[in-house]
Amino acid sequence: MSGVENVAGFDLGNIVSQNSLIFSSLEFLFRFLPVFLxxxxxxxxxxxxxxxxxxxxxxxACGEPRFVLLLLACTALNFLIGKNMKVDIDSPFVHSKWRDKKRRKWLLLALITDVGVLAFFKIGNVVDSNILLPLGISFYTFKMISYQMDVFRGKVEADNSFWSFGSYVCMFPQLTSGPIMRYDDASEGLEHLGCTPEQFEEGLRLLVIGLGAKVLLADRLGILWNDIQTIGFESISTPLAWLGAFTYSLQLYFDFEGYSLMAVGIGMMIGMPYIKNFDQPYMATSVSDFWRRWHMTLGSWFRDYVYIPMGGNRKGVPRLLLNLCVVWLLTGLWHGSGVNFLIWGITVGLFVIVEKLFYGKWLSHHKLVSHIYVWIVIPLTWVIFAVTSLPDLGIYFGRLFPFFGIGETLNPQDIFKYFSMYWWLLLAGIFFCIPGVSAWFNKHRKSWYANALLLVLFWMAVYQLTNAANNPFMYFRF
Structure with missing residues (x-):
């Protein structure tokens, strides 16, 4: 690769390639990561x-060379703004009201810049297809915004070291798809980077489990969804449409949780703390509960920097409903500016609101019904998330609910063909959603047989990678 120097005897052009951005690639696992460590x-x-x-x-830079300067510029600007807020705080010669006014101006500059850059690319990508969306911009922008807010509130001290702040924003395990780590969680680890053998071993376990979830479950489940798209939504039967919705739900879960486990595991291998991003979401008892368990770092970000500052649930029911609407509208926009993401955010928000107003407490007392409810509603919302074309979305829902007269069921035999091909993957996906499975492994994770299982899992994933193309993580596009 031109422009990449030979350093310390390693040809970095061979070590780092575009595939190095994908944790579940042979280039990352056997070139970049070992050399980096x-x-x-x-x-x-x-x-x-x-x-x-x-x-x-x-x-x-090797995976997204067009936007590396944007990442560096945003990082440098936020570092300088944070330092200016700190200088004002520490100065004994400045009147407090004047000082706070200046700090608010610096915060406003940071928010306008960060939100403006994110909005430009999110909206521009929809308006003009020539405007490409920088990889990971939604994640690293939210890290910078949370940092500025916490510095302004006095929750954390502004970082004096550009290397430390730059590592927080840009650290490769979290750069492209999170989790969205807070600066106060990262700061101590950044000062003393490195870990004990036990921490390294635990991180390696998470890395292997995440790799298995991505390669052996998510990627294989994704084949069915791709087949359905190839067939055409107008040509599938109602049973196959429902099977596709369930399959996509499991694919997205194991893909994103797989990435999160790998990211957290690699972070632990260099001394960063463990961050929980998923908590058995498909064992939830409501849509609200599901979203407390899914992508937890994003949910807590919106809670702390949007929902609570707007008043949370402290200012009466009308204000609570407004706050929830704003949060879920922004959550939809964070994922993308396409109309389907807005509809998805509004739909999830409406379910959350209706649960709070009407049947949320009832669901909490009827566990079996609540689990069935979640396993029906959540896949339906993921269909809105997955299908970006509104006409195609209408066709798909017409296949899901043909009794509304939107479309008739076609080729009812197709369900038998695809179910016979994928039933074992669906069963495996459901099995690994059961809390008892992870509880058993956590209890025995240091035993020889658990380590033997991980070794088999790793080499099964590697074998699969040698026989298949690299599939980027689904949240890369955000």
């Missing part, structure tokens, strides 16, 4: 944040 741990502790920052930028 060797260089990282051979470097003295006080310089490791520099290695982390440069390694992260190099990885991003």
């Amino acid at each position: 060797v260089v990282f741990y051979l470097t003295p502790v006080k310089y490791r944040k520099i290695v982390l920052f440069i390694g992260s930028i190099l990885m991003y």
Whole structure:
């Protein structure tokens, strides 16, 4: 690769390629990650944040070269704004009201810049197809906004080290698809990068489990959804449409949880804390409960920086409903500016509101009904999320609900063909959604047989990767 130098005897052009951005790629697993970890741990502790920052930028530049300067510029600007807010706080010569006014101006500048850049690319990508969406922009922008808000509130001190702040924003395990780590969670780890053998081992376990979830479950389940798209929504039967909705739901879960586990595992291998991003969401008892368990770092971000500042549930029912509407509208926009994402956000928000007003408490007392309810409603909302074309979305829902007269059931035999091909994957997906499975593994995770299972899982995933094309994680597009 031109422009990539030979460093320390390694040809970085061969080590880092576009596929290095994909954790579930052979290039990442057997080239980038091992070389990075060797260089990282051979470097003295006080310089490791520099290695982390440069390694992260190099990885991003080789996968997304068009937007590396944007990432660097946003990082540098937010670092300087944070420092200016800190300078004002520490100055003993400035009147407090004047000081707070200046700090608000710096915060406003940060918010306008960060939100403006994100909105430009999100909206521009829809208006003009020539405007490409930078990889990971939704994630690293939210990290920068939370940092500025926490500095302004006095929750954290502004970072004096560009290498430290840059590593927080750009660290490669979280750069492209999260989790959205807060600065106060990361700051201590950034000061003392490195981990014990036990932490490294635990991180490696999470990495392997996440790899298995992505490669052996999510990617295989995705084949059915791709087949349905190839057939054409207008040509599928109602049973196959429902099977597709369930399959896509499981695919998205194992894809994103797989990424999150790999990201957290790699983070632990370099000394960052464990972050929980999923908590058995398909064991939820309501849509509200589901979203407390799914993509938890995004949900807590909207709670702390939008919902609570707007008043939360403290200002009466009308204000509560308004706050929920705003949060879910923004959640839809965060995922994309397409109309389907707006409809998806509004739909989920309406379910959350209706549960709060009417039947949420009833669901909490009827566990079996509540689980069935979640397993029906959530896949329907994911269909809105998945199908970006409104005409196609209408056709798909016409297949799901043919009794409304939108369309008639076609080729009813197709369900037998595809169910016979994928029943074992669906069964495996449901099995690994059961809390008792993860509880058993956590209890025995240090045993020889658990480690043997992980070893088999790893090499099964590697074998699958050698025989299939790399499939990017689904949340890369956000």
